[in-house]
Amino acid sequence: MSFLSRVMVLKSRAHFSAGGRGLSSEQTASFEGTRKRKSAQAKNRVGLLIAGFTVFYCVIGGRLTQYGIAQPEVTSSILPADRLLASRPDIVDRNGEILATDIRTVSLFAEPHKIVDPDEVIEKLSTVLNDLDVKSTYSKLKSNSHFQWLRRQLTPKQQSQILALGIPGIGFRPEKRRFYPGGATAAHIVGYVNIDNRGVSGMERYIDSQGLADLASVGMTSDQPLEPVKLSIDLRVQAIVRDVVASSIGKYHSIGAGAVVIDVHTGEILGMASAPDFDPNDPNANGPEGWMNRMTNSTFEMGSTFKSFTLAMGLDHKKISLNDMVDARFPIRIGGFTIKDFHGKGRFLSIPEVFQFSSNIGTAKVADAVGIADHKAFLTKLGLLSRMNTELPEVAMPSQPREWKKINSVTISFGHGVSTTPLQTAVAGAALVNGGVLHPPTFLPRTEEQAAEIATQVMNPSTSKDMRYLFEWNGAKGSGRNARVDGFDVGGKTGTADKVVNGRYAHDKNFNAFLAAFPMSDPRYVVLSFSDEPKTDKGNGAALAATSAAPMVKEIISRAAPILGVKPKFGNDGSALLVSY
Incomplete structure (x- = not known):
């Protein structure tokens, strides 16, 4: 303490000492009581102030804790924020x-309780959203609720115009x-999602079924990049x-069509399409007609393509050989029905001729030689009578007679009486040419080693x-x-089947299919095409598989084979021909 400070302290003490000497004892006691009372009041006020601040901050802390542990409020019209940004x-x-792929966008919402004049809001919004549903929007704005969606997934231009x-x-909410960059190119394989980014069909729905939907529901996919899902299809072949x-x-005036390309050694789908189809970016644009995947979710009587399986059955059971002859001179009468050939030759046919001329009589006799039980067992082994097991959710169950009788076995031998999906027909066809091995079809990549682990030997390699x-x-x-492509050695079997209309076969409505493989010297791919109710210029059902389905296969192979790495071969010895120009 400095000298000056000490002097000031001493003077102060002396002043109070001098002043106190003149007070009486009663005055002194009164002075002390007043001083103590005022001190106590000050302490009480400070205590009350501390208590008030304590209560205030306890209330704030309690509310913050309550908000922290409370579940987010969700109504039927809005998802939690993390789910709005959930990644696929x-x-x-x-x-x-x-x-x-996912892209960021925004959606328009309203808080009706803050809106004074709904008519003015609708009038302004209509200048940007030309197709705004006025009646529905007005009802939402008059509801006095705290939240209503007005339009989901706006374009950036629409957002800026509404902001203005x-x-x-x-x-706006993100x-x-x-x-889908390819639009309708792979619509039935990829599928599409709903407004809340949840899979509705195709591989989109399959991905959700593998656990993505469960992860999204608990918020574990919120705005997090996920590993891409790779499919087996080749976009070039698919296109x-x-x-x-x-x-x-348009070319054959048909009501539907489809085709598929399968790797016979792995079961991978390289390309598959069904028409009519749809654009997954706007699945409702053309109505529900295009949603049906006719390759997997529709069943058809596949006609004479089934003769391939019947002859394979006869060969596998040693009932016939390629050198055998079958009597096809006369129609077969059974159960009140007459089985005859469309292009009958009226003579004995060799097994290759039964196949070449598509003889119903010859094929029926092969099935009869094998027997009903073994016939049914063979088709079951090929997967033609059971629901196909693959990743796509849209798979139809084949139909067959409740009880197989002789007439059923005979008609099924040439493709009438059993309805299957075109894809499972192609899958069974792959087993006919790949050494007798059945590979479950897949839309995911699979190596030959992986395929061998789940494959089934369904017939002898011979x-x-x-x-x-x-x-x-x-x-x-x-x-x-009509499906031959120079240099690529294409082989196959046509099938022209009358469609069933009101329980009876209609001779003017055909389902035409072609089951092909290439190159036949060492088959690598199976291609199946179909045309549903193709018509000639006269508008009748005279169009045959050879003139509708087979040309489709020819065009697919001629354009896709080089992409698939199949090298063409020319000349009698299979060597390339060098031509000078």
């Missing part, structure tokens, strides 16, 4: 080309929208298949070798000639 994995083809209107009581299928409807000969024979000399 990209879907890519086998080469990494994007088939489906300066309407109080409306706002969302994610699924975008070709879809183009051929879509154009065939049977498959004989079937390759028959496919090649019919491709070169029979109804498969």
